[in-house]
Amino acid sequence: MATMTYIEALARGMWEEMERDPSVFLIGEDIGAYGGAFKATKGFLEHFGEERVIDSTLSEAAIVGASVGAALLGMRPVAEMQFADFVTCGFNQLVVNAAKTHYRWHLPVPMVVRLPTGGYIHGGPYHSESPEAWFFHVPGLKIVAPSTPHDAKGLMKAAIRDNNPVIFLEFKYLDRRMKGDVPEEDYTVPIGKGVVRREGSDLAVLTYGSTVHFALDAAERLSKQEGIEASIVDLRSLAPLDKELIRDVVRQTGKALVVHEDHLTGGVGAEIAAWITEDSFQALDAPVRRIGAADVPIPFAPPLEEVVLPTTAGIFKAMHDLARY
Amino acid sequence: MARIEVVMPQMGESIAEGTIVKWLKQPGDAVKQDETLLEISTDKVDSEIPSPASGILVEIVVKEQATVPVQTVIAYLETDAAKAVPVMEGPGATSPTGAGVQSSGAGAGSAQASGTPATVAQSPGAGAGRAQAPGASAASVQSPEARDAGSARPAGTDATTAGQGTATTGVAGKGRFYSPLVLSIARTEGVQMDELERILGTGDGGRVTKKDILGYVQARKSGTLAPPPRPVQPASAPQPPGPQAKTVPVRSQGDQVIPMTNVQQKMAQHMVNSIHTSPHVAAIHEVDMTVVAKHRAAHAAVFERSEGFKLTYTPYIIDAVVRAIKKYPLINSSVEGTTIVRKSAINIGMAVASENGLIVPVIKHAEEKSLLGIARAVHDLAERTRGRKLTPDDIQGGTFTLSNYGVFGTVFGTPIISQPQIAILGTGAIVKRPVVVNDAIAIRSIAYFTLSFDHRVVDGMLGGMFMDAIVKNLEGFDAESEIK
Incomplete structure (x- = not known):
């Protein structure tokens, strides 16, 4: 067991898979000599060589398109978008080619697209986007969203081994803030399985990524100050969703709050809330509530960013109100 | 067929x-x-x-x-x-x-x-x-x-939906919401609707939460539940609104249980609703009614012969109010969300006590009426209120209300606004008092008028100026004028 940061752990996952399987390779902008914008691939070029650590052109369409082609020929590419925001330039390759190829020709497309995602880093409107809702809507793509170093490594390895295109959300806010124990041995975290991070009987919070930690902080405060006990579910995978787990915690508590950093309107939380009301209407003791970013671009200025993005205080208040409903 | x-x-x-x-x-x-x-x-x-x-x-x-x-x-x-x-x-x-x-x-x-x-x-x-x-x-x-x-x-x-009619009606009658979960638990545990309605709600607005009903079911199973009071009314009878609905009744022998009539319940709801809606502020002004009193006394006999009913102070006061509203039309408004709606018509509600409860019929378009026209409208509505002959439209559309509790001897009071209006004038008893007039003590007919106003819209300055206009209208009433 070693203590690692979030980004070290996901890098470790890539490293182990490249050691284990020669068909795995990396492609992205400045990932080689420079080691990547967030240094996730530092040292990879020196160890694995330039055939397996490819510095690409400045074209997300080319990176994703080349990955699709390589995957069709039996490789397992791991593509890095420098910031999740930039994936829009590779949207067609992902949504049309990567997602539909297996449906149309029965050919697997085993590839991972890494998306350094989210705000809380004062990155402004072009470097803070949460892209999951764009892909959540697309059949044929898997989406994982680890919130801990342990899951970052385990989900990375699972994503690389999966025969489907997998969107891997890396929460930039967690990169170096989040440290934790990571087993040194080979393990994976199953895609499509969430985990209960905290047990409580008064309400359930369903969340993923950075906001898992805000929700856990809010839950501790709520327990100390009000004696309200919340279950915190870390979804870990968005596609497929762990509906069994969601059903279980919702039916245990009767109250659900969905929290994500992505914009509220049309977000993953909307789908989860709708599904809960369809699936468990008679088990609901309160309307399903949602928290997400305001429907505006993410601002640069830290005080504005704090207003736009979900905060521990905002989650605390929503949990409190829902418990009191 | x-x-x-x-x-x-x-x-x-x-x-x-x-x-x-x-x-x-x-x-x-x-x-x-x-x-x-x-x-x-x-x-x-x-x-x-x-x-x-x-x-x-x-x-x-x-x-x-x-x-x-x-x-x-x-x-x-x-x-x-x-x-x-x-x-x-x-x-x-x-x-x-x-x-x-x-x-x-x-x-x-x-x-x-x-x-x-x-x-x-x-x-x-x-x-x-x-x-x-x-x-x-x-x-x-x-x-x-x-x-x-x-x-x-x-x-x-x-x-009419089979099997749900009673339940639907009960909820509508109570106005209490039950979540899908609470209703599911009630069905599973065999908790009847009338039992459900007696459970103390600890959620928002007295809502029965999951914990409340589970606690009730637990208590019922363990036998620690006090037997429910036998309802005098059918179980679907609405409880009185307001916070007291949540308290457990304690009764002694000989206590009478009197179900509220529908009018009483509505009044209770309106009062609680108004207090919760509008921050009430009262402005109390002293009014010298001597000139009006003399005018009324001088015309009372002739008026009663020609009109067939007694001339009261109410038309004078309404006339003074209408003229004051014309000067300060914001008083004649209502609040809708974050907007203020200034009403073009001046429709004066007047509180009338009847055996059926307090009822507030409305004089429509008072701004178009003369003193005589107002007097006739007041009389007509008061008569029809006491004879229970009002139509639903008679009690709707008020934009300002007058409450004359002075007839019961009350000297001053603080009336509650009739929503969605933003002000109400309460008029106290007219009593002869020694007052200072031109640095000499004189005996005058004095009353205390209270304007309760909604401080979301009306501030103390407007409230005071409006009241001052009413006072001036009454004190400066033309003693020589004819009633027409």
């Missing part, structure tokens, strides 16, 4: 729901067309509802004391005596002749075959759409076919 739905009639444009006060007929009773079938109460006016057709009352869907939206089916009439149970002697199924009664038969064929064509004014068949009795004085009826054929009806208000 006709089974006819009796629905809650629309008693005035803005009335959305009505409460059944009393059924004068019971299932099995024969009823003639236009004979009073039931009494209902909407907001503050009670009305007798005539039967839309002759026949036999076969089913009462909505029980007494329950409140349902207009157009909800409240009973069924059977105009075919042979089909009604029990069978009544004589031809109970005389053909209904009122417009708006539509056959529930499959069409003209079956209605005619029975020899009692139920459809008279309406063209036969389901395509005719909704049939409604003319005017507000008769219960509207419609056939099931007409409804099925697509006539509009508010969603979720159909109290």
Whole structure:
């Protein structure tokens, strides 16, 4: 067991898979000599060589398109978008080619697209986007969203081994803030399985990524100050969703709050809330509530960013109100 | 051959729901067309509802004391005596002749075959759409076919849904919301609706939470639950509104339990609602009514001879209020969300005590009326209030209210605003007092007037200036003027 940061752990996952399987390779902008914008691939070029650590052109369409082609020929590419925001330039390759190829020709497309995602880093409107809702809507793509170093490594390895295109959300806010124990041995975290991070009987919070930690902080405060006990579910995978787990915690508590950093309107939380009301209407003791970013671009200025993005205080208040409903 | 739905009639444009006060007929009773079938109460006016057709009352869907939206089916009439149970002697199924009664038969064929064509004014068949009795004085009826054929009806208000009628009605009557989970638990645990209504709610607004009902079920199982008080009224009777609804009643022997009438309940709701809605501030001004008192005394006898009723202070005060509103029209407003709606018409509500409770009929377009016109309107409304002859529209549309509690000897009070208005004038008793006039002590007829105003809209300056205008209008009243 070693203590690692979030980004070290996901890098470790890539490293182990490249050691284990020669068909795995990396492609992205400045990932080689420079080691990547967030240094996730530092040292990879020196160890694995330039055939397996490819510095690409400045074209997300080319990176994703080349990955699709390589995957069709039996490789397992791991593509890095420098910031999740930039994936829009590779949207067609992902949504049309990567997602539909297996449906149309029965050919697997085993590839991972890494998306350094989210705000809380004062990155402004072009470097803070949460892209999951764009892909959540697309059949044929898997989406994982680890919130801990342990899951970052385990989900990375699972994503690389999966025969489907997998969107891997890396929460930039967690990169170096989040440290934790990571087993040194080979393990994976199953895609499509969430985990209960905290047990409580008064309400359930369903969340993923950075906001898992805000929700856990809010839950501790709520327990100390009000004696309200919340279950915190870390979804870990968005596609497929762990509906069994969601059903279980919702039916245990009767109250659900969905929290994500992505914009509220049309977000993953909307789908989860709708599904809960369809699936468990008679088990609901309160309307399903949602928290997400305001429907505006993410601002640069830290005080504005704090207003736009979900905060521990905002989650605390929503949990409190829902418990009191 | 006709089974006819009796629905809650629309008693005035803005009335959305009505409460059944009393059924004068019971299932099995024969009823003639236009004979009073039931009494209902909407907001503050009670009305007798005539039967839309002759026949036999076969089913009462909505029980007494329950409140349902207009157009909800409240009973069924059977105009075919042979089909009604029990069978009544004589031809109970005389053909209904009122417009708006539509056959529930499959069409003209079956209605005619029975020899009692139920459809008279309406063209036969389901395509005719909704049939409604003319005017507000008769219960509207419609056939099931007409409804099925697509006539509009508010969603979720159909109290006829088998097995859910009582529950729906009970909730509507109580105004308490139960979450899907609470209702699921109630069903699983066999908790009846009347039990549910007695559970103390600890959630928002007294809502019964999951914990509340689970606690109740637990207590019931372990036998620690006190036996529920035997309700005097049917279990579906609404509890009195307000916070006291949540407290556990403690009763001693000899205590009387008096169910609130519908008017009392509405008054209670309105009062609590108003206090919660508007931050009330009171401005109290002293008014020298000597000039008005003298004017009234001088004209009282002639006035009573010519008009047939007594001249009171109320028309003088309303006249002074209307002139003050014209000077400060913002007083004549209501709040809608984050907007203020300044009303063009000045409609003065005047609180009238009656044996039926406090009722506030409205003098419409007071700004167009002379002192005499106001006096006549005041008299007309007061008479009709006490005679229970008000129409629902008589009590609607007020933009400012006058409460003359001075008649009971009250010197000053702090009245509660009638929502959605933003101010109310309370007038205390006119009492002769020694006051200083031109640095000498004089005996004058003095009253204290209170303006309770909504501080969301009206500040102390406007409230004070408005009151000052009323005072000046009264103190500066032209003593030589004639009443016309």
